[in-house]
Amino acid sequence: MRRTLFRMRLPLAVFIIIIPVLWGVGFAIFYSAFTTHAHGDYFRLETNHLDLDFPRNWYAVPWEEKNSSGDRYGVLLAPTDIRASMFMVIYDENAARLYLEQNNVTDAFSATIFELKRLHNWALQKNENATLSFIENETISLFGHTGNCSTLIMEGGFVDDQGKFYNWTWTFMSFIDGKIFQIAYHGVEGDYDLAYRNFQFILNSTKIKLGEEK
Amino acid sequence: MSEYLSRYSYLVHIALGGMICLFTVYIFLSISPIGIRMLLFHLGWLGLLAFSEGTNAMLLLVLATAYLPSGFCGGLYTGYKIKENLRIIFVLPALIGLTGLIALRFFSGTFNLSYLNIQNEVLIPLLGNVVGAYLGVYTMNWRTEEARPSETLELDLSQVKS
Numbered sequence: 001m002r003r004t005l006f007r008m009r010l011p012l013a014v015f016i017i018i019i020p021v022l023w024g025v026g027f028a029i030f031y032s033a034f035t036t037h038a039h040g041d042y043f044r045l046e047t048n049h050l051d052l053d054f055p056r057n058w059y060a061v062p063w064e065e066k067n068s069s070g071d072r073y074g075v076l077l078a079p080t081d082i083r084a085s086m087f088m089v090i091y092d093e094n095a096a097r098l099y100l101e102q103n104n105v106t107d108a109f110s111a112t113i114f115e116l117k118r119l120h121n122w123a124l125q126k127n128e129n130a131t132l133s134f135i136e137n138e139t140i141s142l143f144g145h146t147g148n149c150s151t152l153i154m155e156g157g158f159v160d161d162q163g164k165f166y167n168w169t170w171t172f173m174s175f176i177d178g179k180i181f182q183i184a185y186h187g188v189e190g191d192y193d194l195a196y197r198n199f200q201f202i203l204n205s206t207k208i209k210l211g212e213e214k
Numbered sequence: 215m216s217e218y219l220s221r222y223s224y225l226v227h228i229a230l231g232g233m234i235c236l237f238t239v240y241i242f243l244s245i246s247p248i249g250i251r252m253l254l255f256h257l258g259w260l261g262l263l264a265f266s267e268g269t270n271a272m273l274l275l276v277l278a279t280a281y282l283p284s285g286f287c288g289g290l291y292t293g294y295k296i297k298e299n300l301r302i303i304f305v306l307p308a309l310i311g312l313t314g315l316i317a318l319r320f321f322s323g324t325f326n327l328s329y330l331n332i333q334n335e336v337l338i339p340l341l342g343n344v345v346g347a348y349l350g351v352y353t354m355n356w357r358t359e360e361a362r363p364s365e366t367l368e369l370d371l372s373q374v375k376s
Binding site for chain 2: 003009010011012014015018019022023025026027029030032033034036037043045054055056057058059060061062080
């Protein structure tokens with residue numbers, strides 16, 4: 001039996017060979033995934049509940065939460081270089097019913113207001129002087145459903161690690177049609193404007209399966 | 215008495231091997247995922263981590279850069295200090311290292327039992343540590359051809375017929 005390889009002890013040689021082999025396989029899988037999901041400067045994310053395109057260097061985290069009171073699905077999208085992100089959440093019929101009952105919400109407008117109040121209360125825990133200023137509040141039609149969209153600024157709503165306060169801009173949308181579909185995107189100070197074009201692109205590329213069966 | 219001390223020192227060396235394994239995996243795990251993400255960012259591939267293929271590939275790279283080398287380091291120390299019962303002993307530093315890692319994650323709040331991903335958080339680290347420790351232990355105790363004592367033929371002169 002041969003006991004050395006390249007004049008090294010066999011286990012050492014095997015260890016040294018395994019590392020680059022694993023790297024090679026890992027990057028081959030990455031490349032294969034890249035060729036499968038790349039659409040120009042974007043990646044196409046397709047889940048059971050929504051399809052969307054997002055920029056290639058953004059984080060995207062799809063998630064599901066299933067329990068006896070209903071299922072929730074969503075995706076979190078965030079760039080790595082600026083303080084902005086986007087959330088999409090879908091409640092199935094059971095989860096939507098529970099959400100409406102528990103939060104005393106009746107329509108898309110009241111759902112948006114409820115979430116914004118919750119957000120403001122959360123910001124007040126960090127800065128009790130954070131104020132809420134509505135920029136616009138409108139009825140919108142998206143994905144074949146009519147919903148509500150509100151944009152607002154929380155002045156001093158974002159607090160960084162050094163305790164410095166920043167204005168925080170949020171846009172929140174709700175659609176209720178048996179299921180509930182909510183979208184929120186936000187940015188700190190000018191980061192909202194920097195990410196706005198990408199937010200709009202993601203929104204326009206999104207196809208939700210609100211009324212469809214899985 | 216000396217046998218008792220010898221057995222005791224075995225346990226100490228196994229525990230030290232496990233601690234080396236834990237220390238190195240902790241260091242490598244705080245460096246390698248960040249490095250891999252930076253590399254993906256420069257390639258414009260960071261978004262691939264949203265897909266299952268991407269997370270599997272990431273896991274392979276972390277296996278290669280953190281779990282295998284840390285098991286190997288723990289195994290090297292254990293193999294250097296202990297020369298007997300290697301077939302059983304090589305597993306112990308790996309298990310100590312993994313148990314320590316899980317305990318560290320649990321107490322720091324990053325190991326959630328209700329959302330436990332057994333493959334990513336237990337099986338792959340265990341595989342990496344055990345294989346690394348096996349290779350490390352046997353690297354220190356590998357008998358090479360050069361190291362073997364040379365076998366000499368002795369000639370019995372009485373049997374030589376003139």
